Amino acid sequence: MDLSTKYAGLQLRNPLIVSSSKITGSVANIKKCADMGSGAIVLKSVFEEQILDAIQEQFSKDDMYFWFPEAEEHVKSLSTGQGVQPYLNLIKESKSAVDIPVIASVNCIGGDLWVDFAGRIEEAGADAIELNIAVVPYDENMDGNTVEDVYRRIVKSVVDTVGIPVIVKLGFYFSNIVKMSKTIQDAGAGGLVVFNRFYRPDIDTGSLEIVNHNYLSSPGELTIPLRWVGLLSGRLDIDISASTGIHSPDDVVKQLLAGAVTTQFCSTLYKNGIEQIAKMKDGLESWMDGKGFDKIDDFRGKVGSDTLQKAAFERIQYLERTLL
Numbered sequence: 001m002d003l004s005t006k007y008a009g010l011q012l013r014n015p016l017i018v019s020s021s022k023i024t025g026s027v028a029n030i031k032k033c034a035d036m037g038s039g040a041i042v043l044k045s046v047f048e049e050q051i052l053d054a055i056q057e058q059f060s061k062d063d064m065y066f067w068f069p070e071a072e073e074h075v076k077s078l079s080t081g082q083g084v085q086p087y088l089n090l091i092k093e094s095k096s097a098v099d100i101p102v103i104a105s106v107n108c109i110g111g112d113l114w115v116d117f118a119g120r121i122e123e124a125g126a127d128a129i130e131l132n133i134a135v136v137p138y139d140e141n142m143d144g145n146t147v148e149d150v151y152r153r154i155v156k157s158v159v160d161t162v163g164i165p166v167i168v169k170l171g172f173y174f175s176n177i178v179k180m181s182k183t184i185q186d187a188g189a190g191g192l193v194v195f196n197r198f199y200r201p202d203i204d205t206g207s208l209e210i211v212n213h214n215y216l217s218s219p220g221e222l223t224i225p226l227r228w229v230g231l232l233s234g235r236l237d238i239d240i241s242a243s244t245g246i247h248s249p250d251d252v253v254k255q256l257l258a259g260a261v262t263t264q265f266c267s268t269l270y271k272n273g274i275e276q277i278a279k280m281k282d283g284l285e286s287w288m289d290g291k292g293f294d295k296i297d298d299f300r301g302k303v304g305s306d307t308l309q310k311a312a313f314e315r316i317q318y319l320e321r322t323l324l
């Protein structure tokens with residue numbers, strides 16, 4: 001059976017990608033993911049704050065940077081190199097350990113500093129770069145267009161800097177996800193991850209403190225990305241990778257039927273072990289076998305492509321009284 005898939009210009013042996021998390025922060029785990037059959041892995045993100053922290057630390061050590069601002073530029077390039085060297089090593093070591101695509105990941109909050117760093121990611125041998133962009137607009141005077149322009153600018157500057165494919169991972173807090181996705185496509189990205197699952201703080205009513213104990217997704221969370229994969233895949237040319245709530249082979253099948261080019265997951269690996277990748281792959285194959293499909297393109301986008309089914313993805317209110 002042929003599971004091969006082309007995603008953002010990369011040739012993958014199957015559409016099962018291990019998404020960015022602590023799991024993909026070590027070469028031993030990455031090797032295990034490849035051995036269990038994953039099509040590609042996305043490395044744990046390097047955070048823009050990590051790069052900035054390294055710089056800040058240098059500044060705080062010496063007043064000289066206040067009096068001699070030209071020294072600041074020097075320290076910036078120095079710290080950028082120092083703060084992120086372990087990440088560049090992770091790329092190099094992963095690349096020599098596995099023969100599936102290794103996608104590096106940068107968590108961007110809006111600054112420009114790491115754009116140069118994107119070039120170093122490419123030099124280190126990453127096959128593609130995933131931008132995990134999370135601009136949280138706290139400023140009540142910042143309008144939606146301004147926020148969206150930050151995304152456009154980030155994508156454009158990285159696309160102009162590197163020759164490898166650029167993939168963008170989005171959250172779903174936009175007033176018009178289709179327009180935002182089109183903007184990202186027009187800025188030159190080859191792939192779009194729909195969606196990231198952001199940190200979800202909760203409150204412990206005993207200790208009166210903020211806690212984070214729901215850091216893994218549950219299967220029910222699949223439906224929001226499923227809707228948007230269905231709505232985006234017929235409209236845009238960019239390759240869509242489904243993310244959040246994919247826990248079983250059936251979830252993979254659903255996202256491919258809705259039009260996803262690849263699927264990404266990590267919560268199910270935290271819950272069931274990295275071995276779960278082999279179960280996802282076997283389950284996908286046996287479903288295809290049962291339906292008589294030989295390759296992914298035989299059924300990708302099959303649900304949601306006609307007008308009636310598309311309308312079902314678009315509908316947001318319940319119509320049937322019996323459902324209420």
Ligand SMILES: Cc1cc2nc3c(=O)[nH]c(=O)nc-3n(C[C@H](O)[C@H](O)[C@H](O)COP(=O)(O)O)c2cc1C
Pocket residue numbers: 019020021022044045046105107132169195196197215216217218243244245246264265266267268
């Ligand atoms: C422990 C943990 C760490 C994560 N770290 C990152 C990260 O560094 N960068 C990133 O883009 N996403 C990160 N994510 C988000 C995942 O890549 C993924 O998009 C999200 O968890 C939804 O997929 P899931 O339902 O399979 O968990 C992390 C998720 C978890 C659970």
